[in-house]
Amino acid sequence: MSNTNSAKLFESFSSGGLTLKNRTVMAPMTRTFSPNYIANNDVAKYYRRRAEGNVGLIITEGTFISHKAANGYERVPAIFGEEALAGWKHVVDEVHAAGGKIVPQIWHVGSVRKAGIGPDKSVPAYSPSGLYKPGAPNGIEMSQADIDEVVASFAQAAVDAKNVGFDGVEVHGAHGYLVDQFFWEGTNQREDGYGGSLENRTRFGVEIVQAIRAAVGEDFPIIFRFSQWKQQDYDAKLCQTPAELTTFLTLLSDAGVDIFHASTRRFWLPEFEGSTLNLAGWTKKITHKPVITVGSVGLDSDFTGEGSMDLGGASNPTGIDGLLTRLNNDEFDLVAIGRALLVDPEWVNKIRDKKEDQIAPFNKEALMKLS
Known part of the structure; x- marks a missing residue:
């Protein structure tokens, strides 16, 4: 049982047009439970159960935008087309009926895409330089027209x-x-205005945020999830120093991001030498905007495996004293819970009611019972 004061975790939170009853967030987790790329009634029930479990904000699994190469996995939901949007409206209505708030995570997989994945199985992967990882080509390099099309697809997904x-x-x-x-x-490895310097490499993300902001207006919240690590390389570093992180985040913040979601595999690890701040802590210090932290919250080990789709391994519930200490110190504003909430919809209530000993463990058996 946690001994640190958890009151702040259950305080309300407001940012622009978003008001939440507490500071807990359901992290986006791909499930491949959407036949024909439609978020169906089972998906609606799944998210409603988390809303009934008192989660402050639900971020959906990644939902792919309308660009022809956006999808990389079968049975993941789309966020375009009449049937898919009707499915998401049902999800939203169910979550709202249970008193919850919900945002979709809009997504393009780039060169993670493999041949033969639908809806159009003939489409190759699209990426900045036709690379899956350094020295590993896959798909084609995007033209300026491709870039413009993808930016427009992200903006349309936000409007929808x-x-x-x-x-x-x-x-x-x-x-x-x-x-x-x-x-x-x-x-x-581009040599145009989207490659080379960190500023240039950030340009594509900036253009997406700007296009979304122009399309949805000032009061519709934009959350931006970023990470240092990559599924292609867990040890990768996008920004090697606080100065580089400042350059990167300031560009995105100025473009119109309201809330940053700093994805790490272990929330308790410091991001840079000489400071105990994690990535979320540094992000708030730099941008002064609300930040979500995430990374093995409530569990004693992180996920394993070769790709971000692989949630293999078993983890046991653990206390959250370290997390609460950081939250109470205002290092970040919101806490995203992933696997712990995936297998136990009542995680938030059990933490609130000091019933951590009743939280379900995370293992393959629990994962097979996703509900």
Whole structure:
């Protein structure tokens, strides 16, 4: 049982057009439970259960935008087309009926895409330089027309999200997918205005945020998820120093990001030598904007495996004293819970009610019972 005061975790939170009843967030986790790329009634029930479990904000699994090469996995939901949008509207309505708030994570996989994945299985992967990782080609290098088309697709996804009633939108700019492939020098070898310097490599993400902001107006919250690590290389570093991180984040902040979601595999690890701040802590210090932390919250080990889709391994519930200490010190504002909430919809209530001993463990058996 946690001994640190948890009151702040259950305080309300407001940022622009978003008001939450507490500071807990359901992290986006791909499930491949959407046949024909439609978020169906089972998906709606799944998210409603987390809203009923008192989660402050739900961020959906990645939902792919309308660009022809955006998808990289079967049975993941789309966020374009009449049927898919109707499915998401049902999800939103169910979450709202349970008193929750929800945003979609909009997504393009870039060169993670493999041949033969639908909806159009003939489409190759698109990426900044046709690289999956350094020295590993896959797919084609994007032209300026391709870049413009993808930016427009992200903006349209945000408009559609607003129209079906979502409470904001999160751009997936992390984990070695398309937006992050532009950020990462290892996969961005371009020699035009999108490659070379960190400023240039950040340009694609900036243009996406600017296009979304222009399309949805000032009051619709934009969350931006980023990471240092990549599924292609867990030890990768996008920004080697606080100065580089400042350059990167300031560009995105100025473009219109309201909330940053700093993805790490272990929230307790310091990001740079000489400071105990994690990536979220540094992000708040630099931008002065609200920040979500994430990374093995409530569990005693992180995920394992070769890709971000692999949640292999078992983890046991653990206390959150270290997390609460950082939250109480205002290092970040919101806490995203991933695998712990995936297998136990009542995680938030059990933490609130000092019933940590009743939280379900994370293992393959629990994962097979996703509900």
